[in-house]
Amino acid sequence: MERKIGVYVCECGPNIAEKVDIDKVLNAVSSLEGVAVAEKYKLLCSVDGKKFLEDEIKKHGLTHLVVSACSPKQHEQTFMEVCENAGINPYLFQLANIREQCAWITEDKDEATEKAIRLTKAAIRRVRYHSSLEKKEIECNPDVLVIGGGVAGIEASLQLASSDRKIYLVEKNSSLGGLITNFEKTFPNMKPTSDIIKQKIQDIAENENIKVFTDAEVEEVIGFFGNFEVKIKKKTEENNVVEFDVGAVVLATGSASFDPKKTPGYGYGKFDDVFTALEFEKMNSSGKISLKNGKAPKSVAIIHCVGREEKGYCSEICCMYSLKFACYLKDKIPGVKVSHFYSDLCIPGKSCQKFYEKTTEKNVDFIRATDVEVIKQGDKINIKYKAENNSKNSHPVDMVILSPAIEPTSDTSRLAEITSISQSDGGFFAEEHEKLGPVSTSTDGVYIVGCAQGPKNISETIVQSEAAAGKILSSLVPGRKIEPEVKTSQISESFCIGCKTCISVCPYGAITFDETKKISVVNEVICRGCGSCTAACPSGAATLKHFTFNQLYQEIVEAVQ
Amino acid sequence: MAKEFEPRIVGFLCNWCSYAGADLAGTSKLKVPSSLTPIRVMCSSRVDPVLVTTAFLRGADGVLVAGCHPGDCHYDDGNYYTRRRFAVLKKVVEGLGLESDRLRLSWVSASEGQRFAEVVNEFNEKIKKIGPNPLNVKTSL
Amino acid sequence: MSETSLNSKGVVISAKPNTKEAIIGILEKAMDKEVFDAVLIPMSVPAGDSFVYVLIKDKSLLKDAVPLSPVMSVQGAHAVSSVTRLGSGNMKIAAVMRPCEIRATVELAKLGQTNLENITLISLDCPGVLPMSDFLSDPKKSMSMFDDAVQKWDDKIMRPVCQICDKSSMVAGDIHIGTLGAKKDTFFIISNSQKGNDTLDKLDITLKDSIDSWQAKVKTISEEKQKKRKKNLKDLKSDIGGIDNLLDAFSQCINCHNCMSVCPICFCRLCYFDSDKVKHSSEEYLNRAESKGSIRFLPDTTLFQTGRMLHMSLSCVSCGACEDACPMSIPVAQIFSMIADETQDLFDYVSGRNLEEPLPLVTYKEGELHEVEDAND
């Protein structure tokens, strides 16, 4: 069919008209090949302007539209809608930015006019090579796989489960609840932990839309957002592999804690009565805080930041739970002396400092110390340290509690690989964007929550679970189809030679390798259209829709005329 | 008197940072030489070195590739690949004894309207000093 | 620079009755013991005036093989690639090739164009090869001249690009046969990988002897060559460097694209520069002609050459195949070699040196190449 391009130059009031001799522009382009009509208009983005364009397209039976006006960031969408309303494919349109990047930045009118002509001609050249692009719609499965049955996973499951959305909750241990079931109370309000978790475990059990697998591990997750195939393995049973499909995956695998044996200076594993935070929590929950000899400690040292140097980050919650330990001790052992050995007190947020002040009132010592070392002297344990004034001191105690750093669980890398997401600082799962994408990942449809993403306290963990729920509830709506990016890359089956270069440069894992055909294949649901693969492909098999070599080439040609 | 040499510069601008920066130069009404013809791409990593070479051999007096500052890429790490590809391109051009100064890679963020104007002004001046691209008049390319 | 797993010990083999037959003897033994099911190795064509790679399954044919052929009519990497591109199968194959051919093979492996799983790469010290044209003018004479040159290890009659090859003994495969620095009537066998070690084990060859003399000799030779290389490439640059020289150099190009089709690294199904991407409407050509007065046809030869450099100079092994294939005797290989040195230096990359080294364009470092960017801080 014969090409009929309509070219419309916007005066944008005086903004373009005063700087650009629009009639000159129209003269220069009206006779170009394929140009059926070239007109100017006062303000094309105005209601009348859009109406005018629509009528013009219909009146002249235009096949392509070029508008010379403002930045595509301003009104590309506006004019694409005009095209749709007028019945031509919105991608058969090109906007030449002769305002921000011409009229407004050029002093001399002739120069501006000359440039406006160049930009308009470039747009006309380009639009000739545009092809219609159609929105796609992909069916999706609303169900969700939640990996990890701790507070994060439980919260996410409860938020998400509904009559039209099934949740598969996979926990590698034999029961739900995770780490915090070991804690008697939570900081800063010293509420019983059971208040938080008991009822929720109950709710999970009673919710028929949540299928729980304990003693189970995820073996395989293949597919993409909206359509994942999952394989899990139950450790206990025979014929133990279960398969099901989901639309999204939530990784809520929690964290482990740094092994103090790696820093022998603290005497852990060597001396009795040197405990890790977790051991102490358990001891406390069991109801009796005592030394190995059964007696209650008269003096306790709590050592902060164990493993911080080694890990290279601050675990955020150690200072606070160390304060909590002081409260446990003071409440249960009258007259016990408690001393904190710390370097910097990290108690961020509105509610923490008050807790700290409350604790100090219970006359707990806070000793800012470096080079802390735990040695055995007779039946006592002695803490040697360097004080703020650089004096070397020592401090005898009955019991030592070590507050170790939080670190990723041992299966983090395995799960990262299965879900093809990456790991970031400290080996935790990497979020898609440090600020705007804290719970999403580089793999669409795979979300990370809680301490699996990085050290954080319970309420921050729950917030992330709710956040992931928000992401999923808004993008994976039962019965609604997914509309992927239109301007994606595509790889020509006949040209691709299977060198996989594209696969290594794709930031989203949107390209997979077809082993039978030995070629790369773009998954258009995942592709976000950056075009890196297109530039990287040596055989020109990859093209980026709407930014093809030829479309850009046409602009170049005009630029160098 | 002969008209002063007006360079023709092709500018590949990434949509998220540099093109936005160029727009900001506009909204801030800064002066930018009209010699630059902006070509918008979604990411600087779309800029195929062959495209740049084509522009260069076609006689572009200068080619500017501009993207987000390293670490800021809208697509995570595209601009790091851009930089490697550009380095190879510059080497090849240089290696063949051609004027690699006509090729420039700049990082311009969306808030750097001022910087965008400076980059283009600078580059424009430089190209004026170097003079017209001789390839432009060569017929046997 | 990445570490190669070159085994510090080798083994001295007696070259009775001569090196060639001793090598073939070992290959035969290997086929007997089913260490290899087949051998990929050059053999002279029936007419005797050229050499091709043959995949030998019947070991009796090995005797006619020529491990060190005087010309490179087919780049070995091409051969390996065509055997294994669609999977290695379960046949164990020994490929006996020159170092540059093996390096090309390694590059192709990185590019998914060969599958080395069941391939054992065996290289030999390479004296270079004769220019195809010289050889064809008088195959017999050339043959004896070649043998003679190999004896003296003299590269005067070899291709220019061979004369400046400083990697003619680079060990990139699994096993290397070192003739340099060996005592009379002996040569070295050197292993460069676990696969190499295992293979030699199966042949009851234990790596017990020092290879210092080989390494020393190789070092001196490649240092000499490096000097020569620097000088020649410098001269070349002044000859072809700069717009006018370059255009002159390429002006004879007839766009036959032979250079591309014989290039082991050019693996594309359809070359980018034969694709529609670089074909334009007649209107387009006309207005190019208009703006310049005229344009040559076929057009875009320079774009083709620079484009190829962009696409594969990082993997170029300077094997010279392109230059042999150029009907217009353009020094393509030398030009590519010159550019390849510079682009590969950017990333401390040596094409084909090590299968583990990723291709420079599929990876990056965050804090690199500041010299090419301008970032304003």
Add this chain to the structure above:
Amino acid sequence: MNEKGSYSDVLVIGAGIAGIEASLLLSNSDRKVHLIEKTSYTGGTVIKFEEVFSNMECSTCMVAPRQQELLQDKNINLLTLAEVEDVKGSSGNFTVKVHKKARYVDMQNCIGCDACFEPCPVSLKNEFEEGLSERKAIYVPCAGALPNVPMIDTEHCIRFKGKDCKACQEACMFEAIDFNQKDEQIELKVGAIIAATGFDAFDSKKVPKYGYGKIDDVYTAFEFERLYASNGPTEGNITLKDGKAPKSAAIIHCVGRDQKGYCSSVCCMYSLKFNHYLKSKIPEIKISEFYTDLCIPGKSHQKFYEKMKETGVNLVRVKELEVEKQGNGMAVKYNNGNKKDSIQVDMVILASSIEPRDDTSKIAKVLGISLDEYGFLKEEHPDVSSVTTSKPGVFIAGCVQGPKNIQNSVSQANAAVGKVLSLSK
């Protein structure tokens, strides 16, 4: 109104990063969103920053695409210069009264050409630029502000003081300026509400010993952010009041912490960011950071701290500190617990605490939820979800709930959306 007899539309208060993210996410699920913003622009506080820690990403590059999306999103009804006056009803069924101030510039007609600024006879300090540059009575806060439509500041416009000035109107070719615009009372029916009205910086004047307001070249964090901003008053050149570049600077942490009684959790990091700002513009500058406890929680932050240490910054732990005028610059006199000491600097930057906005109590009242002891909006269960409130259907996100960094604000925004969407599941 849906079958359950509740409204599906959502009210989001505040178009800062939290409000924007919440609105976009809601819209993505086909919810209609009414986004109420008090100022004339979107982007809140984040767009005042040139770069954001810990990866020093360009803030505008990060947020501008989201602002653009917001403006073009058909599901989002953005009401600028608007405030919520009254909320009645309960979860699923709120009736909201919004007071929308007249902008006196028509959003449809204005194309953002700025032609109206120049002729305006009034000139005053630009609040967005922390008073470091001037603006007119008709203005946009900064170049690139979105929506790129100016407003008339009726407090200062002489026309609204009775003079017959039409300068801007005459300059406008689009009949965009309409002095007859009236404030509007808008009533909205929504099912849920998300409050994301952000924070304020502690007023450094309240701690006289730091010399702010008395001594030139003592800057607040916000002032310094604008000094470094490439779209700011100095186009990113860090200069002293006398126009010279500082040779030395002191960054003082925890300004207002004692007064507020909590750690604002972001100050240490942004102070280290300031070190980066200064070093990148003035490589030879000498920098001292005065702190008590370094609070850099999370997996990515210490890495940045160590990078900054390599720049040679002088980190001083202090117990007491005051700033005095001395010579051309200032003396920072401090006591580190062991000894008293003093250093001379050209520039002092105060890392002020995060505190609730003054209008937070009003919002609490209107929404019928309570404030915590610090004046932030109070969450229902501090130990559990921090985005639910005592009132069903009303959620909170971002720094209005308490000090936090961008990541946690966005998490809360997403979480609030999660809560809203799961209400009607």
